[in-house]
Structure formats: C-alpha cells, structure tokens
Amino acid sequence: MTQLGADFDDEVSDDDYDHASPSVGLPGSEVILVLELKSIADVGLIGMPNAGKSTLHGALSKAKPVVGAYAFTTLRPNLGNVNYYDFSLTVADIPGLIRGAHENRGLGHAFLRHIECTKVLSYVVDLAAALGDNKGIPPWEQLNDLILELEYYCEGLSDRPSLVVANKLDEDGAE
Numbered sequence: 001m002t003q004l005g006a007d008f009d010d011e012v013s014d015d016d017y018d019h020a021s022p023s024v025g026l027p028g029s030e031v032i033l034v035l036e037l038k039s040i041a042d043v044g045l046i047g048m049p050n051a052g053k054s055t056l057h058g059a060l061s062k063a064k065p066v067v068g069a070y071a072f073t074t075l076r077p078n079l080g081n082v083n084y085y086d087f088s089l090t091v092a093d094i095p096g097l098i099r100g101a102h103e104n105r106g107l108g109h110a111f112l113r114h115i116e117c118t119k120v121l122s123y124v125v126d127l128a129a130a131l132g133d134n135k136g137i138p139p140w141e142q143l144n145d146l147i148l149e150l151e152y153y154c155e156g157l158s159d160r161p162s163l164v165v166a167n168k169l170d171e172d173g174a175e
Ligand SMILES: Nc1nc2c(ncn2[C@@H]2O[C@H](COP(=O)(O)OP(=O)(O)OP(=O)(O)O)[C@@H](O)[C@H]2O)c(=O)[nH]1
Pocket: 047, 048, 049, 050, 051, 052, 053, 054, 055, 056, 066, 067, 068, 069, 070, 071, 072, 073, 074, 075, 095, 096, 097, 167, 168, 169, 170, 171
C-alpha cells in the first residue's frame, strides 16, 4: 500500500514510490562568467567624424542611420545587412575616430574595441575635408591617422584585410 491516496492504490506500487523519493544531492557550484562578443560584423566602416560613414551605410543596407553635417552624429555602432543576389554580409557603422582616440579622446577607445570585432576594415576618407575653406584633414592624413589609432590601440589590428572608400568625390576639386 502507498500513502498517495486511495484513488491510486491499485496503480502505484511501493517500488515506484521509493524511486520517486527525494535523495540528498551534492553541493552545487556557482560561477560568474564575463562573455565578450568577438565578432559583430564582417565589415567595419572606419573614418573621421563627418566622413560620410552613415550615409554610405544607409545607401548600402536597409539601415536608417542619422546623418548630419556635424561631427559625432553617430554615437554608437549600428549594424546593417548588405544583400547582393545570394550574397549577404553585415556592415557596422562605427562612430567617428579622431587623433588620440586610443588615449580616449573624442568618443574614446570603446569604439576601437568594436573595430576589433570586424573582419574587414573599410576606411572611409573625406576627399572634401581640406578643400577650399574647409579646415579638415587632407584625405591621406586621415588614412594615416586612422591606421595609427588602430595600431596604437592594438598592434597588428590594421593588418586585417582592408579597403579605402574615397568619399565625397562629387565635391568640386575632390577628384
Ligand atoms: N557631397 C557629399 N556629401 C556627403 C557624401 N556623403 C555624406 N555626405 C554628407 O556629409 C555629412 C556627414 O555625413 P554622415 O554620414 O553623417 O557622416 P559620418 O561619417 O557618419 O559622421 P559621424 O557619425 O559624425 O562620424 C552629411 O551632411 C552628409 O550629407 C557624399 O558622398 N558627398
């Protein structure tokens, strides 16, 4: 006979009851894990503020980034998918880098960390930055500075496959 109640007397044997009895378990363990995402996108758009990264990102993907004619419009990385027939890749629009980013200038090195999580580096340089009355940095210096910031942050980071996007080619004198 079991103590499970009269309705079950015929169906539940004493053996069954013994199996269901709780036993003393082993002590549990606890661990705190800090996990870091190692890959956020296939391609990262890297450039000085205002170079046109977000405009390009919006043109390549369905992302709807905020675009503005001032520095630091983008404050955090945005992802978008680029689809071309059966080919698809993820592109990350990374906030603008300035000289000294590795020393936490501008938006700092938080975003250099995001660049580390992309496989291909796409340097977006503004061909119009130093044209006429514009007081920006000439394109070749932009490229040099960007590469240096990556290297200061993490030696060898700029060795990844990369391409250079010469942006704002439509501006007078840019070509
Ligand atoms: N003439 C011209 N202007 C462009 C081109 N691409 C972007 N712009 C303009 O450049 C300005 C900056 O564009 P964004 O796409 O916001 O630049 P960004 O690199 O994302 O800037 P941050 O987010 O601040 O780093 C905007 O006024 C755009 O309209 C281009 O190919 N030609």
